Amino acid sequence: MSTMTFGRAINSGLRRAMERDSKVVLIGEDIGMLGGVFRITDELQKDFGAHRVIDAPLAESAILGTAVGMAYRGYRPVCEIQFDGFIYPAFNQIVSQVAKLHYRTRGRVKMPLTIRVPFGGGIGAAEHHSESPEAYFLHTPGLRVVSVSNPQDAFLMIQQAIACDDPVLFFEPKRRYHTKGEVDEEAGLDGYPMEQARVEVSGDDATLVTYGPLVQVAREAAEAARGDGISLEVIDLRSLSPIDFGTVEASVRKTGRLVVAHEAARTGGLGAELAASITERCFYHLEHAPERITGFDIPYPPAKMEQHHLPNLDRILDGVDRVLDRRNSLGGGEGY
Amino acid sequence: MSTMTFGRAINSGLRRAMERDSKVVLIGEDIGMLGGVFRITDELQKDFGAHRVIDAPLAESAILGTAVGMAYRGYRPVCEIQFDGFIYPAFNQIVSQVAKLHYRTRGRVKMPLTIRVPFGGGIGAAEHHSESPEAYFLHTPGLRVVSVSNPQDAFLMIQQAIACDDPVLFFEPKRRYHTKGEVDEEAGLDGYPMEQARVEVSGDDATLVTYGPLVQVAREAAEAARGDGISLEVIDLRSLSPIDFGTVEASVRKTGRLVVAHEAARTGGLGAELAASITERCFYHLEHAPERITGFDIPYPPAKMEQHHLPNLDRILDGVDRVLDRRNSLGGGEGY
Amino acid sequence: MSLHAMGPVPQEDLIQLLAPDGSRTAGSGFDEWIEDVDGAALQGLYEDMVVVRRLDQEATALQRQGELALWPPLLGQEAAQIGSGRALRKDDFVFSSYRENGVAYCRGVGYADMLRVWRGNAPSGWDPYAVNMATPQVIIGAQTLHATGYAMATKFDGADSVAVSYFGDGATSQGDSNEAMVFAASFQAPVIFFCQNNQWAISEPVRLQAQRDIADRAPGFGIPSVRVDGNDVLACLAVTRQALDRARGGGGPTFIEAVTYRMGPHTTADDPSRYRDPNELEDWKGRDPIDRLGRLLEAEGLLGAEVSERVRAAADRAAGELREACVSMPEPGELEVFDNVYATPHAVLAGQRRDYQRYLASFEAAPGGAS
Amino acid sequence: MSLHAMGPVPQEDLIQLLAPDGSRTAGSGFDEWIEDVDGAALQGLYEDMVVVRRLDQEATALQRQGELALWPPLLGQEAAQIGSGRALRKDDFVFSSYRENGVAYCRGVGYADMLRVWRGNAPSGWDPYAVNMATPQVIIGAQTLHATGYAMATKFDGADSVAVSYFGDGATSQGDSNEAMVFAASFQAPVIFFCQNNQWAISEPVRLQAQRDIADRAPGFGIPSVRVDGNDVLACLAVTRQALDRARGGGGPTFIEAVTYRMGPHTTADDPSRYRDPNELEDWKGRDPIDRLGRLLEAEGLLGAEVSERVRAAADRAAGELREACVSMPEPGELEVFDNVYATPHAVLAGQRRDYQRYLASFEAAPGGAS
Numbered sequence A, B: 001m002s003t004m005t006f007g008r009a010i011n012s013g014l015r016r017a018m019e020r021d022s023k024v025v026l027i028g029e030d031i032g033m034l035g036g037v038f039r040i041t042d043e044l045q046k047d048f049g050a051h052r053v054i055d056a057p058l059a060e061s062a063i064l065g066t067a068v069g070m071a072y073r074g075y076r077p078v079c080e081i082q083f084d085g086f087i088y089p090a091f092n093q094i095v096s097q098v099a100k101l102h103y104r105t106r107g108r109v110k111m112p113l114t115i116r117v118p119f120g121g122g123i124g125a126a127e128h129h130s131e132s133p134e135a136y137f138l139h140t141p142g143l144r145v146v147s148v149s150n151p152q153d154a155f156l157m158i159q160q161a162i163a164c165d166d167p168v169l170f171f172e173p174k175r176r177y178h179t180k181g182e183v184d185e186e187a188g189l190d191g192y193p194m195e196q197a198r199v200e201v202s203g204d205d206a207t208l209v210t211y212g213p214l215v216q217v218a219r220e221a222a223e224a225a226r227g228d229g230i231s232l233e234v235i236d237l238r239s240l241s242p243i244d245f246g247t248v249e250a251s252v253r254k255t256g257r258l259v260v261a262h263e264a265a266r267t268g269g270l271g272a273e274l275a276a277s278i279t280e281r282c283f284y285h286l287e288h289a290p291e292r293i294t295g296f297d298i299p300y301p302p303a304k305m306e307q308h309h310l311p312n313l314d315r316i317l318d319g320v321d322r323v324l325d326r327r328n329s330l331g332g333g334e335g336y
Numbered sequence C, D: 001m002s003l004h005a006m007g008p009v010p011q012e013d014l015i016q017l018l019a020p021d022g023s024r025t026a027g028s029g030f031d032e033w034i035e036d037v038d039g040a041a042l043q044g045l046y047e048d049m050v051v052v053r054r055l056d057q058e059a060t061a062l063q064r065q066g067e068l069a070l071w072p073p074l075l076g077q078e079a080a081q082i083g084s085g086r087a088l089r090k091d092d093f094v095f096s097s098y099r100e101n102g103v104a105y106c107r108g109v110g111y112a113d114m115l116r117v118w119r120g121n122a123p124s125g126w127d128p129y130a131v132n133m134a135t136p137q138v139i140i141g142a143q144t145l146h147a148t149g150y151a152m153a154t155k156f157d158g159a160d161s162v163a164v165s166y167f168g169d170g171a172t173s174q175g176d177s178n179e180a181m182v183f184a185a186s187f188q189a190p191v192i193f194f195c196q197n198n199q200w201a202i203s204e205p206v207r208l209q210a211q212r213d214i215a216d217r218a219p220g221f222g223i224p225s226v227r228v229d230g231n232d233v234l235a236c237l238a239v240t241r242q243a244l245d246r247a248r249g250g251g252g253p254t255f256i257e258a259v260t261y262r263m264g265p266h267t268t269a270d271d272p273s274r275y276r277d278p279n280e281l282e283d284w285k286g287r288d289p290i291d292r293l294g295r296l297l298e299a300e301g302l303l304g305a306e307v308s309e310r311v312r313a314a315a316d317r318a319a320g321e322l323r324e325a326c327v328s329m330p331e332p333g334e335l336e337v338f339d340n341v342y343a344t345p346h347a348v349l350a351g352q353r354r355d356y357q358r359y360l361a362s363f364e365a366a367p368g369g370a371s
């Protein structure tokens, strides 16, 4: 076990993957000498060479498109998108090529790409630097989508993503890059599959589901709720496509109440899918309609306004109060 | 009133909009001399000139990007995307520019673009020619999204979309282009706002919501169900962003049961949003979890397989049976 | 008012080894690249072109007869495709668009595999690794990046095979095609950009896409280019061989503009009479790639009755086999839509497959339908 | 192993009117374009550059002091921005990236407006129509298309104003920038592509993006280009004037590569010591744009104590006003996040706003918090 930051854990995971398989190559903007704007690829070019850690010209479509070509030749490219908001120039290659090539070629050509995306807000950044585009990708058949919430998962899941024969969007909560945690660098990849959600906190009164940057907030919410006599079960989804509905369903069958939180816009976000699917799966166990605590349906706002957009502890607890029919900002207070 | 095809109705609506406002210009691939691959812009270049109906070089990002520039100068560009699957090269311009410029400029710069997208399947086409990408856009704040289901709406809503000061994605169900219907070309634009859903068929037992190409199938389903003693209420959403939840809510409060159908992939599709929102809004009126009848989570399949992907009459009726707890493919049969 | 600057396509400066009248053109500087092409080889190229044209016509007919959903004819582009396609080594890798069935023929693609996707039976036709050619790319320009990435990886491997990307004049307008040149130049990737400028992108003339010759664009990216007579199979062979040689030797990418003409419609769904002058077609018929080589063969006594007969028989046989492969193709199964979406198991999709299977089964259970 | 072909940036063939030592360079062929630039005008350009550098330094200091969230310095690029910016007419329209605060200054953008976005107070700073300049574009390359479309529309209107797009060397790799050249050429749009090649795109040297001089790319698209000494304010003024004149006269687009150097970090968040040789900076200091014009002024007796003092005072005043504008900027309101998402009412978003308002109000109702 060693203590390391989130960012360092990904760096270490990338190094492992590169050591294990010489077909793993990294490609992205500024990832070489600079080590990436977040230093996630620090030292890797020095240690593995410029043909394993490739500083790409400034063109995201080409980063993805050439990675597709490399995958055709048996490579496992790991593409870094510098910030969430810069993934859109590559959207065409991701949606029409990366996602479809295995299907198109009837399984002949594998696309084991990993697309690393630092995502989410809370860092006081400029426009296009704080977005949460995951819903676009989980609506795209052929892709897998994961998001990590702690250094240990970051270390292992980046390796699992790279080892996976399907393309994986790997969403890194950039505001947690400097968070420290324990990492067991000896842990094997088979231990905990990346498709599986994890119950982070056990509880009985309501189920709170989230992923990535908000897992920490959800833990804090559980803590705060406990002080109020409410027992929250917190689930870190980890995989956003496919979603591990089984784990959430088991929890909701127990609690009867679901709150889902994410930073992405509400309409058409992951929360809608989770709420709809869980309602289908355990309608008769639900005591209240699932609540979504999300970013609003607005472009990501300027730094001094992001506090009014991002779900935080209070907004999440307000949602918990709603599913529990306790007093909340929209009324309630009869039940429980 | 005159009888005309769906395609002709859009053509006529475009002509009206161009006559009314000289700032309306059309831009797209093959829309001039050819009149578009579906002939929707037939004769318009001849009548309005090459600077009003612009054959663009083969580059969708540039079609959208130059349209943004034209909008800066007070124009109202109508961009034609040749087929649904070719919108992705323009995704970056749509999501980061078209959708955000009004917000970014604090209301100073309007983006009254209309983006016409022939969408959906059922025409036996090759890959990338039958997709339903609407969910990507309804998850994108700053955009409006509509879809039309009949010639009269097509004629009016294309004009409303062009007249709207916000950017509008205008989804045209390409498999209905040759469907004929009555069109009142004298109807005014204020009559029926494009944001409003429409109850197509009144009924009491369950609410069936859809849009675009499946509205016709939904009507047929209502007809078939009636023969079985089931009274379906059919709603054509018309606007996908914003969704007119009020109309759906009123219906579900009456019927207690919701089925939503679309061709797009299930996970993260519009159906998820509708199911989640309606569950929130009328949880205590629901007798059954909302059902989604959608395309599967697969890339759009080849022509000879599309019948196994597209929601059709039987699959929709099976969904109706499910919300009514009648016998259906997955069991049931106790209730009702 | 014409909004854009258009003009006729100039025919000077084309690399040409064979004039439309069948005589050999001197002074191209490319003769050395076809020194080894003897009489038998010329006859082979001729047969290839005749067979490919015949296959193309048969496929067009199959579409008219309802056996194919769509077909993108290559009529007129045989020299560009056979000349370049026959230059390649087995371990080179092709990334093409949808119109390169002549190249696919050179790579050894079988007839059923060639038609599968156009019949609507499968998402694509063949195993790319069996013939070292990716299946058709429909998204304009996308494959130029795939070829570039493949070539970069070839270089990582220290191999000397070359990636070849085929695309049209219209594709040069797409961002992807230009980014591909940036990457190819920066990484000195062993890739060939083979642009068949067939003068049209559906209804749009090349002068809407490019104000200068297409071949003029690559040098600005640091990529040498040639403009070749695309209806001259010998010239296409020669320039491709030179480009391959450069790439194998570490000299990086080459851009080839093959100036040719799409004599047919864009696809069988298109009606070119709406947008182009029939005289243009007549004009290009005088430069027909097959007639041209035929005249050379005749002049050299290489197209006697026996050879003609052999070529005709080969074309007939090919057409017959193509038709047979088409009509005898097995229909896809009901649950095939779910196959190969992912390489590894996917719980949500597995659930959808299971439900759909039960749905299908419910019809057997209750013959009256599901409702 | 170096995967890409890199080399030093050649300095020949640059259009130059003013040598680094302050002497006038002869023979550029561009003298006619600055014939009217008299002593007072030279002093004006000098003052502009000094003021803009001072503003830039003040903004950098404000960032260090926590008053701004981020700042993208233009240090070293003053001549490129002032030379081109001062060539424009009021009715021309600028589409820039994030680094063109010198151009914004020329357009008359106020200080608070310049800082608003970098302080994090607003999605952007100014009203584009008040100064005929779009607010900063962060998505690399996107604005090249906006400028092209604006120019197309200008042509529809029969107006003779020109759209000018500013972008960096890195931006030339993006598909959008290349598509913009395709459209600009095809529609002969009155647009200027003004590329400030400051040698770096964050940590990536220009030779990763382009194997040939950047200015060499445009001609292949049918767009004339010039490569100008970007640290020579007179040359930048001259080439921009020529390009504007061509565009106004119906001659279509021009591409300008201004060869300059980013003397500071990419932004205040960047640490260039990780990737670049300090000698490079020293080298470029010898070509400093302000010193250069200063030497000319001195040689011509135009930079006496009085003028120097006036310029210094102007810079001090500007810096003071900038600081004051920054620190006195009102904070955004709680519900401002919901404003201007749409131009017309939007029911779903209105509902979210209403709920959030009630949520905020609930804290007042129950001081203990919402839970």
Ligand SMILES: Cc1ncc(C[n+]2csc(CCOP(=O)(O)OP(=O)(O)O)c2C)c(N)n1
Pocket (backbone or CB within 6 Å): B029, B058, B060, B082, B086, B089, C099, C138, C139, C140, C167, C168, C169, C170, C171, C172, C198, C200, C201, C202, C262, C266
């Ligand atoms: C991204 C994209 N946009 C539009 C289309 C529709 N489309 C198919 S072929 C074609 C014209 C292509 O012209 P060109 O590149 O010259 O190739 P050719 O068909 O002449 O061989 C167009 C516009 C497409 N397939 N992909």
Ligand SMILES: Cc1ncc(C[n+]2csc(CCOP(=O)(O)OP(=O)(O)O)c2C)c(N)n1
Pocket (backbone or CB within 6 Å): A029, A058, A060, A082, A086, A089, D099, D138, D139, D140, D167, D168, D169, D170, D171, D172, D198, D200, D201, D202, D262, D266
């Ligand atoms: C589409 C996109 N990709 C990546 C980035 C991140 N990024 C911001 S500036 C920059 C470098 C730009 O270099 P250049 O075009 O030379 O302009 P300069 O900063 O030197 O003025 C990068 C990669 C971005 N803003 N947009």
Ligand SMILES: [Mg+2]
Pocket (backbone or CB within 6 Å): C168, C169, C170, C196, C197, C198, C199, C200, C201, C202
């Ligand atoms: Mg073509």
Ligand SMILES: [Mg+2]
Pocket (backbone or CB within 6 Å): D168, D169, D170, D196, D197, D198, D199, D200, D201, D202
């Ligand atoms: Mg730069």
